[in-house]
Amino acid sequence: MAEAILEVRDLVKHYPLTQGILFKKQVGAVKAVDGVSFDLVAGETLGIVGESGCGKSTVAKMLVNLERPTAGQIKYKGTDITKMSGKALRSVRRNIQMVFQDPYTSLNPRMTVGDIIGEPYEIHPEVAPKGDRRRKVQELLDVVGLNPEYINRYPHQFSGGQRQRIGIARGLALQPEIIVADEPVSALDVSVQAQVVNLLERLQNEFSLSYVFIAHDLSIVRHISDRVGVMYLGRIVEIGRDAEIYDHPTHPYTQALLSAVPVPDPSAREHRERIILSGDVPSPANIPSGCRFRTRCWKAQERCTLEVPELAVPAVFQLLEGPAHHPSACHFAEEKRVVPSE
Amino acid sequence: MLLEVRDLQVEFKTRDGIAKAVNGVTYSVAAGETLAVLGESGSGKSVTAQAVMGILDMPPGRITGGEIVFQGQDLLKLKEDERRKIRGSGMAMIFQDALSSLNPVLSVGAQLGEMYSVHRGMSRADAKAKAVELMDRVRIPAAKERVGQYPHQFSGGMRQRIMIAMAMALEPALIIADEPTTALDVTVQAQVMDLLAELQREMNMGLILITHDLGVVADVADRIAVMYAGRIVEEAPVHEIYKAPAHPYTRGLLDSIPRLDQKGQELYAIKGLPPNLMHIPSGCAFHPRCPMAQDVCRTDVPPLANVSEGRRSACHFWKECLNG
Ligand SMILES: Nc1ncnc2c1ncn2[C@@H]1O[C@H](COP(=O)(O)OP(=O)(O)OP(=O)(O)O)[C@@H](O)[C@H]1O
Numbered sequence: 001m002a003e004a005i006l007e008v009r010d011l012v013k014h015y016p017l018t019q020g021i022l023f024k025k026q027v028g029a030v031k032a033v034d035g036v037s038f039d040l041v042a043g044e045t046l047g048i049v050g051e052s053g054c055g056k057s058t059v060a061k062m063l064v065n066l067e068r069p070t071a072g073q074i075k076y077k078g079t080d081i082t083k084m085s086g087k088a089l090r091s092v093r094r095n096i097q098m099v100f101q102d103p104y105t106s107l108n109p110r111m112t113v114g115d116i117i118g119e120p121y122e123i124h125p126e127v128a129p130k131g132d133r134r135r136k137v138q139e140l141l142d143v144v145g146l147n148p149e150y151i152n153r154y155p156h157q158f159s160g161g162q163r164q165r166i167g168i169a170r171g172l173a174l175q176p177e178i179i180v181a182d183e184p185v186s187a188l189d190v191s192v193q194a195q196v197v198n199l200l201e202r203l204q205n206e207f208s209l210s211y212v213f214i215a216h217d218l219s220i221v222r223h224i225s226d227r228v229g230v231m232y233l234g235r236i237v238e239i240g241r242d243a244e245i246y247d248h249p250t251h252p253y254t255q256a257l258l259s260a261v262p263v264p265d266p267s268a269r270e271h272r273e274r275i276i277l278s279g280d281v282p283s284p285a286n287i288p289s290g291c292r293f294r295t296r297c298w299k300a301q302e303r304c305t306l307e308v309p310e311l312a313v314p315a316v317f318q319l320l321e322g323p324a325h326h327p328s329a330c331h332f333a334e335e336k337r338v339v340p341s342e
Numbered sequence: 343m344l345l346e347v348r349d350l351q352v353e354f355k356t357r358d359g360i361a362k363a364v365n366g367v368t369y370s371v372a373a374g375e376t377l378a379v380l381g382e383s384g385s386g387k388s389v390t391a392q393a394v395m396g397i398l399d400m401p402p403g404r405i406t407g408g409e410i411v412f413q414g415q416d417l418l419k420l421k422e423d424e425r426r427k428i429r430g431s432g433m434a435m436i437f438q439d440a441l442s443s444l445n446p447v448l449s450v451g452a453q454l455g456e457m458y459s460v461h462r463g464m465s466r467a468d469a470k471a472k473a474v475e476l477m478d479r480v481r482i483p484a485a486k487e488r489v490g491q492y493p494h495q496f497s498g499g500m501r502q503r504i505m506i507a508m509a510m511a512l513e514p515a516l517i518i519a520d521e522p523t524t525a526l527d528v529t530v531q532a533q534v535m536d537l538l539a540e541l542q543r544e545m546n547m548g549l550i551l552i553t554h555d556l557g558v559v560a561d562v563a564d565r566i567a568v569m570y571a572g573r574i575v576e577e578a579p580v581h582e583i584y585k586a587p588a589h590p591y592t593r594g595l596l597d598s599i600p601r602l603d604q605k606g607q608e609l610y611a612i613k614g615l616p617p618n619l620m621h622i623p624s625g626c627a628f629h630p631r632c633p634m635a636q637d638v639c640r641t642d643v644p645p646l647a648n649v650s651e652g653r654r655s656a657c658h659f660w661k662e663c664l665n666g
């Protein structure tokens with residue numbers, strides 16, 4: 001494998017749960033992210049999928065330094081950025097930028113598009129000296145397929161897809177190497193979504209960007225990703241190349257997730273076999289012992305209560321070559337085809 | 343027919359002029375049927391639904407024409423207090439964002455119970471018992487213990503199910519669900535959709551499902567109405583539309599779904615920009631973006647023509663589209 005531009009190790013974010021108003025007493029913690037590790041290779045797209053509340057956005061925020069991890073490392077080209085501060089941190093942060101989910105609320109309605117896209121230059125004037133900014137912003141508008149003459153317009157004068165492009169232009173302003181995109185297309189209809197995905201892929205080729213792409217639409221993630229990580233309750237439970245995850249999932253949660261994807265074909269209605277998970281997702285303040293998926297897993301046995309399954313290639317597949325040979329955090333990992341073949 | 347919307351027109355007064363959000367929408371729903379409403383963002387799906395429910399923002403909104411016939415009476419001719427009675431007991435709505443539609447400072451039990459104490463005049467104790475029953479019905483575990491909890495203490499999927507419970511409380515004949523699962527991930531979405539379908543079957547309700555998820559539509563809809571620029575451009579039984587769309591906009595939507603064999607390639611996307619509702623293009627509103635457009639499309643508004651039994655298309659060239 002090529003060199004990792006980002007190495008994430010045992011990343012943890014716990015939010016304290018407190019009681020009392022005057023004398024706050026910590027009574028527990030919301031374990032939003034609870035030990036996440038992965039590599040991001042230069043030029044690749046790593047997709048991250050998982051249930052609402054499993055910690056995807058929290059991981060994203062730690063990667064771009066909007067949140068400080070409780071523990072763990074984020075190594076950018078070999079240096080742990082969680083320990084950095086001041087000038088060194090600022091120059092690293094420049095290289096890791098974020099595109100946010102909601103094109104309707106993530107843009108300040110009182111700022112012009114030019115001010116929104118050019119705002120990062122206030123913090124990093126070295127990238128674009130004052131006199132040069134307007135031209136830079138117009139260039140960026142052009143890159144993302146918006147008319148450079150729109151520079152003085154306000155966000156409400158744009159459609160949802162156009163607003164998402166403004167967010168992407170802003171993410172590109174500092175010429176980062178890594179873009180963390182948190183649900184960048186979830187609010188858009190399919191045709192606009194296709195436009196934005198095409199744009200992201202074009203920009204990746206043009207500027208050799210690496211992406212962490214978070215979404216809950218599994219077919220979009222498959223389209224854009226080289227590798228995919230599946231998260232459940234603050235941890236990655238399975239990770240691998242896109243075909244390994246989609247065609248040869250070995251973790252029961254991944255299998256359930258894939259089986260629930262609605263297929264855009266009404267004649268498939270009768271044939272599909274959906275794995276319906278029982279119960280609700282446990283609270284991240286009260287994570288089950290052993291395997292955190294066991295309370296909803298149809299395969300769970302006593303061992304699952306006692307022993308935490310590690311994210312590694314399961315023993316049964318260790319001697320095997322082929323697509324089932326990839327990390328999966330399950331004591332009873334086995335292959336099961338769940339997506340109806342085309 | 344349970345509900346018939348006929349030639350509905352809605353406009354909004356804005357700073358920059360009049361925005362024509364709904365320009366002659368006609369659709370109907372029968373008891374027990376699921377109608378999916380699809381279409382571009384801003385095409386008027388929610389505004390139409392709000393007009394049916396009687397919760398449109400007026401002003402700036404204004405209904406300038408049309409009829410909304412529900413169980414035989416035109417709702418637009420009723421007084422507000424008569425409409426209020428229909429809301430909840432005759433028809434109910436489920437919104438995308440349950441957290442902001444539930445009252446954050448009232449327990450869910452109190453909010454569910456209110457449906458019965460206000461509309462049915464039940465005592466508080468009876469209303470609370472009913473609330474627990476409803477929560478059980480939408481499968482909230484430990485309903486009895488959790489009835490006093492507040493919305494933020496439930497997960498997203500549970501809150502959405504509580505919204506469904508509220509909508510179902512008075513057993514309405516019609517439910518309008520506006521993107522009920524957009525904020526949910528697929529496993530919870532599957533639970534919520536199954537629950538809706540089951541309750542619908544049990545009570546023989548009509549369901550209008552607004553969504554842009556073509557997978558969900560394929561899974562649950564009986565019929566589909568596709569909107570563009572405030573009009574219905576195609577209406578058809580679900581199986582037919584996926585097999586062969588009769589309108590170029592519908593075709594564009596279906597072609598935009600990412601398919602496995604497209605990995606590493608550009609996705610198809612409808613070219614151009616959504617229409618400006620202040621200046622809707624002449625003729626067919628879709629013509630500036632349509633790959634099939636001819637001169638007549640720029641000048642003549644295409645009527646919603648009958649394609650076959652239960653199927654209509656507003657395209658001058660629906661035959662060519664269907665065959666191509
Ligand atoms: N500032 C905070 N304080 C306390 N808890 C938090 C905070 N931010 C997030 N959480 C909790 O951490 C968990 C993970 O949240 P996160 O936003 O990362 O989830 P997500 O996977 O992005 O979900 P979604 O798909 O809904 O966006 C959730 O249970 C959330 O309620």
Ligand SMILES: Nc1ncnc2c1ncn2[C@@H]1O[C@H](COP(=O)(O)OP(=O)(O)OP(=O)(O)O)[C@@H](O)[C@H]1O
Pocket residue numbers: 354355356361363381382383384385386387388389390399402403619
């Ligand atoms: N209160 C309002 N004031 C002014 N314009 C409005 C108002 N409500 C809606 N509109 C406009 O009416 C048009 C139709 O909006 P509507 O919410 O029905 O779209 P939609 O089809 O539901 O789109 P989406 O898929 O994004 O939810 C939009 O252009 C919108 O800007």
Ligand code: SF4
Pocket residue numbers: 251252253291292293294295297298299300301304309329330331332333
């Ligand atoms: S370890 Fe056990 S509980 Fe966890 S996913 Fe595997 S079988 Fe299910």
Ligand SMILES: [Mg+2]
Pocket residue numbers: 056057058182
């Ligand atoms: Mg998130």
Ligand SMILES: [Mg+2]
Pocket residue numbers: 387388389520
């Ligand atoms: Mg809407």
